[in-house]
Amino acid sequence: MSNDKVITATNLTKKFGDFTAVDHISFDVHKGEIFGFLGANGAGKTTAMRMLCGLSLPTSGEATVAGFDVYKENEKIKKSIGYMSQKFSLYEDLTVKENMEFYGGIYHMTDKFIKEKTAFILDHLHLQKEANTLVRSLPLGWKQKLAFSVAIFHEPGIVFLDEPTGGVDPVTRREFWNMIYEGADKGITVFVTTHYMDEAEYCNRVSIMVDGRIEALDTPSQLKQTYDASTMDEVFLMLARKATRVEM
Amino acid sequence: MKRRFPLSIFNFQFFAFVKKEFFHIWRDKRTMFILLGMPVVQIVIFGYALTNEVKNANIAILDNSKDAATASLTTQLDASRYFALEKNIVTYKQIEEEFRKGKIKLAIVFPQHFGEDLQHFNKAQVQIIADAADPNTANQLANYATAIISDYQDRVTNDRRLPYTIDTEMRMLYNPQLKGAFNFVPGVMAMVLLLVCTMMTAITIVKEKEMGTMEVMLVSPMRPQMVVIAKAVPYLLLSTINITSILLLSVFALELPINGSLALLGFESILFTLVSLSLGLLISARAASQQTAMFISLVALFLPTIMLSGFMFPVENMPLPLRIISNIVPAKWYYSIVKSVMIKGLGIAGVWKETLILAGMMTFFLTMAIKRFKIRLA
Incomplete structure (x- = not known):
């Protein structure tokens, strides 16, 4: 196995009773890559992501994250990854600073590290004035950027983003993607699920899941060429129409 | 080194979590005042307004x-x-x-x-x-x-005594003035502890599920059991404050005696608090929304506590099925303990059976709750 691969999956499968949510998927993600994980609702992308995050045990198949086995070493995986969901997962009744202190705390960071990192992030996001503001009263776009900063607060090698831009306007989405690029430039591997096809174009490589299987996996430009389409949207529709599963 | 490794359960991570819980309680002033003020109001209402003693x-x-x-x-x-x-x-x-x-x-x-x-x-x-x-x-x-x-x-x-008279002499043991407070103070204690611990714990955990923060906790290196314990700590403290305020009010405002050992009373109250906390954790493991958690707490706990603990209605007069059911109501045992210790002045020898039952219930609920949490992870 090459050191370059930070996530590997081989025939990864998850069954719930008779229902196969994830059906023998195989892929690798490289260090520093922005990996788009696409699929319609119910295609199985959330289930696949939960297995990689150590939230759910696979039924069969192999997978490693940051070099650790998802069956046996999920405690080690948890220390090496960051996670952000579409709900942003900040505590609304805590201030910006308190949220950072809390997340730093649960990742075993020292007081000194937390202090320096908090100052750095606030400075970087131009949020110094809002340090003691309750998250509740911040605009959605700020919350989202803050949530991303919190997800990589402990400087993980990999960050999983589960539909991170849901409900946000295009300008803010664009700014958010700039943050993702910055993270990737620093060597953080980004594993992102999304519904927005324009975002798919921003990814280095994209996989498209249909009915629990990966139907396509390549760079956006290669995919467009293969399917003779002008946009990722067309590629996605072509593949997603094959779906037989009813939306969950 | 930027990482600090856990030495014991009382590590930095744990404190960060407990601190956050206190922020939640502190920031929600309305709920906090209800939680701290409720026992006071209940004691005052039961003590001065609601009474089944007839006057004038x-x-x-x-x-x-x-x-x-x-x-x-x-x-x-x-x-x-x-x-x-x-x-x-x-x-x-x-x-x-x-x-x-x-x-x-x-x-x-x-x-x-x-x-x-x-x-x-x-x-x-x-x-x-x-x-x-x-x-x-x-x-x-x-x-x-x-x-x-x-x-x-x-x-x-009196002057012209009848040849045969039987003088009956009545003594009302433990409560010579037949004060209603002797009955309801233990009842209010059970109710308040149950409300604070069971309902509030269940609601805060379910709230994290709803907000999506629970998922982030589970992805973090924090162990799920630790999340559960850290959640319970602030409510344990809040309950201690409530027990203290109820006892102070009972002694100084309602002139109730504490005949038994205060330490024993405190110990039993903490035991009951732990039973209630475990129940709250169990409910939170099952309920998907805050409303469900509240509803389960109310229907499955409050009604039985009020009806079957012996606080409002004497259990001895109930039909057999209800008497049997009353045994699984934790408040029944705590109510009986508080009455025995506080009013009758009994020691541990007088309440060991009830104490063991509560300890058993706590172990059972806690095991179930933690098991449920682990299953959710699989």
């Missing part, structure tokens, strides 16, 4: 005799703290009118020649008429009136 019930007297004996009896009835003489009436028909109007709770009829009969034949009759639309009160009032009348009889017959 209005009565009417129909005195057909009008002699020294009836006059004396009338004065005594009126003077007692149970009764207040609403009016003297003159015809029998009026009695019913007064009852209908709801002006009186009890009527006493002295027949003609009451005093004479008493003096000459050592025997006289009195009629007591009570409004049995409320049977308990009617019974109680009739008993009070009978007691006052027989008290009078004892005094007049």
